[in-house]
Amino acid sequence: MRADRDTLLRLAERCEAATGSDRRLDAEIACAIRHRDLRPAEPGNHAKFQTPGYPPRAGDIWTPSGFLMAPIYTASLDEALTLVPEGHAISLHIDADGSVFAGVALDNGVGCEGASPCGATPALSICAAALRARAATAGDAGEGAERLRLTIARHVGVMRGRANGSGQEQRRHVLRQVEEFLFAAAAEKGAG
Amino acid sequence: MRAKAPDRATLLALADRCEQATGPDRELDGAIATSLGWTDVHGSVLRADFQGGRPPGVIDWWDHVPRFTASLDAARTISEWVLLHASDIGADGLALVELGNPTTTPTGLVRGVGYGGGQHALVLALCAAALRALAAEASAP
Numbered sequence: 001m002r003a004d005r006d007t008l009l010r011l012a013e014r015c016e017a018a019t020g021s022d023r024r025l026d027a028e029i030a031c032a033i034r035h036r037d038l039r040p041a042e043p044g045n046h047a048k049f050q051t052p053g054y055p056p057r058a059g060d061i062w063t064p065s066g067f068l069m070a071p072i073y074t075a076s077l078d079e080a081l082t083l084v085p086e087g088h089a090i091s092l093h094i095d096a097d098g099s100v101f102a103g104v105a106l107d108n109g110v111g112c113e114g115a116s117p118c119g120a121t122p123a124l125s126i127c128a129a130a131l132r133a134r135a136a137t138a139g140d141a142g143e144g145a146e147r148l149r150l151t152i153a154r155h156v157g158v159m160r161g162r163a164n165g166s167g168q169e170q171r172r173h174v175l176r177q178v179e180e181f182l183f184a185a186a187a188e189k190g191a192g
Numbered sequence: 193m194r195a196k197a198p199d200r201a202t203l204l205a206l207a208d209r210c211e212q213a214t215g216p217d218r219e220l221d222g223a224i225a226t227s228l229g230w231t232d233v234h235g236s237v238l239r240a241d242f243q244g245g246r247p248p249g250v251i252d253w254w255d256h257v258p259r260f261t262a263s264l265d266a267a268r269t270i271s272e273w274v275l276l277h278a279s280d281i282g283a284d285g286l287a288l289v290e291l292g293n294p295t296t297t298p299t300g301l302v303r304g305v306g307y308g309g310g311q312h313a314l315v316l317a318l319c320a321a322a323l324r325a326l327a328a329e330a331s332a333p
Contacts, residue, residue, distance in 0.1 A: 077265055081264070090280055091280070092275070092277065092279065093277050122278075
C-alpha cells in the first residue's frame, strides 16, 4: 500500500521547516514510505517490557514484537537518497547564504516531479524533494497534475525571486535547469 | 590535524581515479585514507589525528577506513569545502559535484564528474571534487 499524497506533502513541508535532523520525523517518514503497517513509537508502547528509565526513543518505530530504528533520513545524504523514487535523478544547489534547494527529476532529464526550495540542510532538502516526487505520483493522476502545476508555480516563483536577488550566473543556470524540469513535468502531466 | 600535508600530485591522481571508477572501491578508499594521513602499520593503521585526548592507538585498516567511494556522508568528510551543487545528471547526463572554498573571496570552485554512471556516480564525483579541493589547498602559498 502506498502512502497517501497528503501525508507525503505534510512530511515534505515538515522537512522544509525543520532546522536540523529530527529523529521523530525520520520515524514518520519510514512509516509513510517503508512500513505502512507500523507507526512511530510512543513512550508507553510495550511498557511492561521496557527497562525502567529507557522508554522508546524518538527514532523508534513500533512493531507488534518490539521496536525498529528508523533510518537517519534527515541527517544523512546516503539515507535521504534512498527516498528518491526509482528511475529519478536529483539536483541539489546550495546558496551562498546556506539555503538549499533540491529537485527530483526523471533521470531522462525531461521531467521533474518534486522540488524543494527551502531545506535547512542538503539531507532535509533531498528528503523534501523526494517526498514531493512521491506525492506527485500518488493517487489520481488528473487531480495530481493540477496540484503539481500549482506547487511548481509557487516553487519557481520563490526560486526566481532568489536568483534575481543574488545575480549569480551559475545559480541562474541551475534554476533554469530546474525550471525546465518542472515545466516539462507540468506539460507532461497535463497532457496525460 | 593531519599528520602531513598531502601531496598535490597524489591528490589529483586520486581524483582522476575516482572519476574513472565504476563503483565503490575499497582499495581506492585505502589510498584516499593514506593521502589524508592514515598510516599503514604492519597491516593495520595508525590514524595520526585519532588522539583527541586519548593515547594514539593502532586500529584495523579495513574495519575503520571510511567507505569514501560508497557513501556521500563519508565522502563529505574528505574536505571542508562546502557543497555548492550536486546533480545526478548535471554534466551532460553525468553526475556533477561542485565544492566551494568558504575561506576565499571570490569563492574557489572545484568540480568532480562521475563518469561511472549508476547510483554511485554522485559519490565518486564528490570524492573527486573533494580531493581536488585538498589539492588546491596543498598548492596554495
